Amino acid sequence: xxxxxxxxxxxxxxxxxxxxxxxxxxxxxxxxxxxxxxxxxxxxxxxxxxxxxxxxxxxxxxxxxxxxxxxxxxxxxxxxxxxxxxxxxxxxxxxxxxxxxxxxxxxxxxxxxxxxxxxxxxxxxxxxxxxxxxxxxxxxxxxxxxxxxxxxxxxxxxxxxxxxxxxxxxxxxxxxxxxxxxxxxxxxxxxxxxx
Amino acid sequence: xxxxxxxxxxxxxxxxxxxxxxxxxxxxxxxxxxxxxxxxxxxxxxxxxxxxxxxxxxxxxxxxxxxxxxxxxxxxxxxxxxxxxxxxxxxxxxxxxxxxxxxxxxxxxxxxxxxxxxxxxxxxxxxxxxxxxxxxxxxxxxxxxxxxxxxxxxxxxxxxxxxxxxxxxxxxxxxxxxxxxxxxxxxxxxxxxxxxxxxxxxxxxxxxxxxxxxxxxxxxxxxxxxxxxxxxxxxxxxxxxxxxxxxxxxxxxxxxxxxxxxxxxxxxxxxxxxxxxxxxxxxxxxxxxxxxxxxxxxxxxxxxxxxxxxxxxxxxxxxxxxxxxxxxx
Numbered sequence: 001x002x003x004x005x006x007x008x009x010x011x012x013x014x015x016x017x018x019x020x021x022x023x024x025x026x027x028x029x030x031x032x033x034x035x036x037x038x039x040x041x042x043x044x045x046x047x048x049x050x051x052x053x054x055x056x057x058x059x060x061x062x063x064x065x066x067x068x069x070x071x072x073x074x075x076x077x078x079x080x081x082x083x084x085x086x087x088x089x090x091x092x093x094x095x096x097x098x099x100x101x102x103x104x105x106x107x108x109x110x111x112x113x114x115x116x117x118x119x120x121x122x123x124x125x126x127x128x129x130x131x132x133x134x135x136x137x138x139x140x141x142x143x144x145x146x147x148x149x150x151x152x153x154x155x156x157x158x159x160x161x162x163x164x165x166x167x168x169x170x171x172x173x174x175x176x177x178x179x180x181x182x183x184x185x186x187x188x189x190x191x192x193x194x195x
Numbered sequence: 196x197x198x199x200x201x202x203x204x205x206x207x208x209x210x211x212x213x214x215x216x217x218x219x220x221x222x223x224x225x226x227x228x229x230x231x232x233x234x235x236x237x238x239x240x241x242x243x244x245x246x247x248x249x250x251x252x253x254x255x256x257x258x259x260x261x262x263x264x265x266x267x268x269x270x271x272x273x274x275x276x277x278x279x280x281x282x283x284x285x286x287x288x289x290x291x292x293x294x295x296x297x298x299x300x301x302x303x304x305x306x307x308x309x310x311x312x313x314x315x316x317x318x319x320x321x322x323x324x325x326x327x328x329x330x331x332x333x334x335x336x337x338x339x340x341x342x343x344x345x346x347x348x349x350x351x352x353x354x355x356x357x358x359x360x361x362x363x364x365x366x367x368x369x370x371x372x373x374x375x376x377x378x379x380x381x382x383x384x385x386x387x388x389x390x391x392x393x394x395x396x397x398x399x400x401x402x403x404x405x406x407x408x409x410x411x412x413x414x415x416x417x418x419x420x421x422x423x424x425x426x427x428x429x430x431x432x433x434x435x436x437x438x439x440x441x442x443x444x445x446x447x448x449x450x451x452x453x454x455x456x457x458x459x460x461x462x463x464x465x466x467x468x469x470x471x472x473x474x475x476x477x478x479x480x481x482x483x484x485x486x487x488x489x490x491x492x493x494x495x496x497x498x499x500x501x502x503x504x505x506x507x508x509x510x511x512x513x514x515x516x517x518x519x520x521x522x523x524x
Contacts, residue, residue: 010367011351026271033267034259035368038346038386042253055263062267063274077351129250147244148251150350150382153214175208179243 061086080155207240343371349383376404393425416447435466435481453481
């Protein structure tokens, strides 16, 4: 219940559910899964390929969260804590394939010839999706955390275990590069009268 | 496309991303009022962020199915069965019995006898029926099948507002009440389900209400994907109504016009003077004077800047690429 007797808000509901799970009521974990599944799946499916793998990571995230719930600081936000578990699992998946999640410096070469030239049958948003797909994994995660899950910069830094400054600079630079490609196509298509 | 000629170094990304302090924000706003090049750049940055948000947004494909939730809970049940210690933990009453010298089966017998005695005393004194056991505090109310259930996807600081109740702060999940006008926060989307299988997505700070099966969209936009059970939904805007006939469509309401983009199926557009059936994928506009047209040049952009400052209209007019949300595989 809330402190002043008003209907409990979402965060207090969540804290109460977590307390109940810790006290042994496993079924109280169900509303937490229902509430956070879309965000975890939204993150996973933009990073991983294949619905089975995405589903596995989602399930594993919640299982691990359940196991580690005792270590969760109930005064903090649950969503970034959960996202960090998901990101760690995604990182483990890529490490198995010899890749590491790192915010490496980006430049325009991240989009080599694979990006279609303006004038081909491409419209702006498809190109943006395409560009996001080509970003290194850590950048894709950062974009989804910021623009999809609406995490603050501080929360993203916490999820990725990176300094706040690195997160800000990386996101700024990546956006600038993406924006160049995003801005170019629609205008060119409009000039050519492409519908 | 480097059009900017102004040499002022302003961080439009930080401005749109709400990372600037008050004075810095004011400085940007003051400058773009005077500088057409920077006003265009700011508008482009804003559109870019909107597109980024759509490209990265949690989509309807991310909503869980009951089977997925059950799958997690089943795995939990297998990997973490209720420990025996929880079932056999020493309860306070057991400790009390032990203190009186009753242990094992004796304790159980005495406990049962005491319980029976208390029940009989209560039954004699109370004429009413047996009380129901106290239910634990409900965290989520069960969803009646005919209600609009919603989930808000927004930063923790943002909440679904109720127009006329400035302090009211809705939970991130729940059910929409008929007759209440809701306002989406500046950032975020509202995912609404109707009868379980019909999906609506509201965004662009939509202001709306539901009444029966009608969705009254005052401003903002709504994307609808309806099944057979959702055909009784009608979307009303200030300029007209949209009646679906089993379909996938998008409605954007602005003060001057309503844009309806049909992706699949059929919709009927009705204004006070005209009725049009849109049977093929395409876009129509319902205008305030009652006409329905294929051409409309919007000036309702997020920042009110002189028309000469606006970027190419096609950039603003680009219809939503809703399919970009559909699959990320």
